Amino acid sequence: MPESSSVRDLRQEIHKLRSDCGRSRQPRHQQALERLELALESLIGVPHPYALKLDQKKLLEDGEAAFKTGGNGMNAVIPGAGYLYRISNIYDLIYNADVARAPSERMDPSLVWERLLNTSEGRWLKFDAPGDRRYFGFSSISWWTDEFVKEDVVLSALKAGLFTNWLGQYSALMRCSASTLNTNYLSYVPTVIDAFCQLVFHPTEEIKNPTAGITIDLSQTGPLVTGVREYVLKPIELRNLEFLPVEITVRMKREKFRKHSDRNSSQLAKLITYYETLKVPVRQGGNF
Amino acid sequence: MDKEQNRSSDNDGDTRAKFPAIDSYLQSTTALIANPSVALWAAELLYLADGQRDGQLEVVGHASEYIRSLWAESDDHIYSEASFRQALEEFVIQWNPSISEDPARLDIILSLIQAFWPLSGFGKIAGHLKTSNWFGKMYSPPISRGEPYDLHLKALKVLETYFKTAPLQSTPSYQTYVHILTTQLNYDAYRGYALARLLDLEEKTWNDPQVLEYIEHMPESLTEIIPVVLQGHLLSVAGEALGAFYAQSIAAETTHVFEEIVRQHGWEILPESREIVEEGHRRIIEMPNPLIFKNGTKISLNLPASGVIEFADDESPFFEPEWFKNPTLYETQIADVVQLLITQSIRRLEGTPISWEELTKDLNPFGIEIRVDRIEDQLLAHFSSSDVQTPLKFPKPTLEILLLAYTSAEPPEIKDTLHAAATGGSS
Numbered sequence: 001m002p003e004s005s006s007v008r009d010l011r012q013e014i015h016k017l018r019s020d021c022g023r024s025r026q027p028r029h030q031q032a033l034e035r036l037e038l039a040l041e042s043l044i045g046v047p048h049p050y051a052l053k054l055d056q057k058k059l060l061e062d063g064e065a066a067f068k069t070g071g072n073g074m075n076a077v078i079p080g081a082g083y084l085y086r087i088s089n090i091y092d093l094i095y096n097a098d099v100a101r102a103p104s105e106r107m108d109p110s111l112v113w114e115r116l117l118n119t120s121e122g123r124w125l126k127f128d129a130p131g132d133r134r135y136f137g138f139s140s141i142s143w144w145t146d147e148f149v150k151e152d153v154v155l156s157a158l159k160a161g162l163f164t165n166w167l168g169q170y171s172a173l174m175r176c177s178a179s180t181l182n183t184n185y186l187s188y189v190p191t192v193i194d195a196f197c198q199l200v201f202h203p204t205e206e207i208k209n210p211t212a213g214i215t216i217d218l219s220q221t222g223p224l225v226t227g228v229r230e231y232v233l234k235p236i237e238l239r240n241l242e243f244l245p246v247e248i249t250v251r252m253k254r255e256k257f258r259k260h261s262d263r264n265s266s267q268l269a270k271l272i273t274y275y276e277t278l279k280v281p282v283r284q285g286g287n288f
Numbered sequence: 289m290d291k292e293q294n295r296s297s298d299n300d301g302d303t304r305a306k307f308p309a310i311d312s313y314l315q316s317t318t319a320l321i322a323n324p325s326v327a328l329w330a331a332e333l334l335y336l337a338d339g340q341r342d343g344q345l346e347v348v349g350h351a352s353e354y355i356r357s358l359w360a361e362s363d364d365h366i367y368s369e370a371s372f373r374q375a376l377e378e379f380v381i382q383w384n385p386s387i388s389e390d391p392a393r394l395d396i397i398l399s400l401i402q403a404f405w406p407l408s409g410f411g412k413i414a415g416h417l418k419t420s421n422w423f424g425k426m427y428s429p430p431i432s433r434g435e436p437y438d439l440h441l442k443a444l445k446v447l448e449t450y451f452k453t454a455p456l457q458s459t460p461s462y463q464t465y466v467h468i469l470t471t472q473l474n475y476d477a478y479r480g481y482a483l484a485r486l487l488d489l490e491e492k493t494w495n496d497p498q499v500l501e502y503i504e505h506m507p508e509s510l511t512e513i514i515p516v517v518l519q520g521h522l523l524s525v526a527g528e529a530l531g532a533f534y535a536q537s538i539a540a541e542t543t544h545v546f547e548e549i550v551r552q553h554g555w556e557i558l559p560e561s562r563e564i565v566e567e568g569h570r571r572i573i574e575m576p577n578p579l580i581f582k583n584g585t586k587i588s589l590n591l592p593a594s595g596v597i598e599f600a601d602d603e604s605p606f607f608e609p610e611w612f613k614n615p616t617l618y619e620t621q622i623a624d625v626v627q628l629l630i631t632q633s634i635r636r637l638e639g640t641p642i643s644w645e646e647l648t649k650d651l652n653p654f655g656i657e658i659r660v661d662r663i664e665d666q667l668l669a670h671f672s673s674s675d676v677q678t679p680l681k682f683p684k685p686t687l688e689i690l691l692l693a694y695t696s697a698e699p700p701e702i703k704d705t706l707h708a709a710a711t712g713g714s715s
Contacts, residue, residue, distance in 0.1 A: 092349060103437075104444070109349075129548070165361060166348065263321065264361070
């Protein structure tokens with residue numbers, strides 16, 4: 001085990017850097033951030049929030065309303081008349097969008113994915129009988145971007161700030177029309193509270209009145225750079241969403257981005273370098 | 289950066305003592321990625337089953353995805369997969385399933401067996417379910433919003449992985465599997481799934497009374513059964529089977545469930561006229577939902593007459609004016625409409641005292657009256673405009689109602705004639 005002895009948990013360091021730059025770049029959320037950090041230490045007793053179990057997150061939720069119901073940032077404006085995209089997995093769609101048709105089908109996610117893939121034949125699908133059901137994730141929000149190339153899902157996901165080991169084989173690309181979101185004021189600029197448990201997050205500078213968040217592009221072989229625009233959405237009606245089943249195989253991940261994982265210490269070190277650049281005083285120009 | 293790293297290293301020392309699980313995660317996965325081995329995978333499986341990877345499962349959604357993500361990062365992913373499979377086989381061999389299994393641990397083990405089907409997986413689960421169960425054991429996976437699912441049903445679903453189709457020749461394992469499915473028929477919560485599987489394996493037929501009865505009482509079981517019938521190998525009997533299921537749904541007034549499930553599967557139901565014959569009573573009716581199409585494939589729902597009869601109330605039978613210009617030519621059509629109008633009147637007035645006047649009032653505008661042919665012992669429709677008469681045929685229950693209505697209005701000899709017709713005797 002040549003590397004194991006040198007492996008250490010760089011996530012603690014990331015957490016500290018993120019706290020520092022979060023406070024300075026988004027002072028409006030400073031108090032909530034401090035309350036969450038205190039709860040993390042005193043209630044849960046872990047050094048960083050990037051590997052919390054569900055019950056631990058619920059403890060944080062109970063102590064902080066802004067964490068329980070996210071999307072408290074500035075209203076976002078989505079440019080153009082296109083779509084917002086989100087890469088998710090079939091398990092999320094089964095449990096949070098109810099795509100399985102029979103109780104037993106729910107127990108076989110790969111079967112559900114295969115059925116949807118066969119139904120889709122490359123076309124975007126609507127959710128069956130959506131009624132007034134809504135889609136959302138933890139903290140009652142979900143994370144989206146307005147740039148996604150479906151022909152290269154792995155690259156697009158990395159540009160959106162997702163490590164390859166977070167992507168499942170049985171995945172689905174979701175989309176929502178920008179006009180629906182702009183009309184209903186459902187999209188927000190992500191905050192440090194929304195991203196408290198996210199290892200990868202670029203806190204935008206409130207002082208610049210950003211109209212969108214920005215991802216960290218993890219596809220780089222060299223130093224990390226800013227990626228694409230990102231948004232958090234409040235619970236959104238399933239009737240406004242479409243999805244496309246996509247497969248992300250082991251081979252696709254290995255082809256160019258085998259090491260782009262949050263288990264790889266060099267990737268975490270690059271994140272640390274990136275976060276250090278965010279600690280510097282607010283610069284002039286730019287929106288983020 | 290150096291300063292930061294030194295500080296972080298100091299913190300690591302504290303952390304290692306305080307949070308061994310976090311540290312072991314990075315240590316063990318890094319080692320597994322660099323030098324995969326059966327021993328390292330065996331340890332990783334124990335961590336996984338122990339709940340120490342739940343944070344990762346919340347992100348990727350499923351234990352199998354977590355495993356595949358480690359293969360993808362591995363320096364030698366082929367060797368990593370091979371050593372994982374061996375480690376899983378050994379893990380399952382050593383697993384001693386029990387009714388008191390921790391739900392989270394059981395879910396992970398079942399998920400791994402379902403995704404990677406180790407040879408020993410079937411025997412372990414089947415061995416447990418043959419004599420015991422996991423009834424009422426529920427689990428909410430980390431990615432869900434807390435809505436639990438039934439691990440006993442999941443265990444049955446995992447066994448399905450080993451017998452997606454029936455083997456060419458029956459084996460002891462297959463017989464055990466069918467036995468377990470048959471046992472599930474005793475439990476409401478699992479009967480729908482078990483029947484669907486037994487249909488799929490052709491161990492039961494669609495017209496098995498147990499299948500039809502269950503559909504009538506538990507229409508939601510169609511969510512399990514209809515997909516099986518719409519699969520390729522049962523498509524040749526799909527028309528008859530779906531027709532029978534639809535008839536059961538009509539009886540239970542749950543056709544909306546049937547229609548919704550069929551629609552969910554991308555099939556469209558379209559109307560079509562159809563002629564049916566019921567107890568000698570012939571009619572042409574417009575059925576609301578007799579056909580299903582998918583991608584150009586067409587299945588006719590071969591509904592039994594008892595099923596379609598319900599639709600008769602929705603139609604509006606009528607006489608074509610030209611029929612009366614030459615009633616002899618159209619006497620069959622006219623008789624059909626007369627029979628239908630009388631039958632509908634009986635249905636409409638069901639539960640109330642019915643008078644002969646009410647029963648025949650729809651016929652008066654057309655100059656049609658009902659007469660009795662005492663010689664031939666039959667009822668006739670008489671067209672006053674042409675003096676043509678055509679025989680009418682009614683099922684026995686309808687005749688009995690006609691008799692009751694007639695007794696209040698007609699002389700005794702007509703009453704006797706009708707009574708004889710109703711009871712099958714001669715007058």
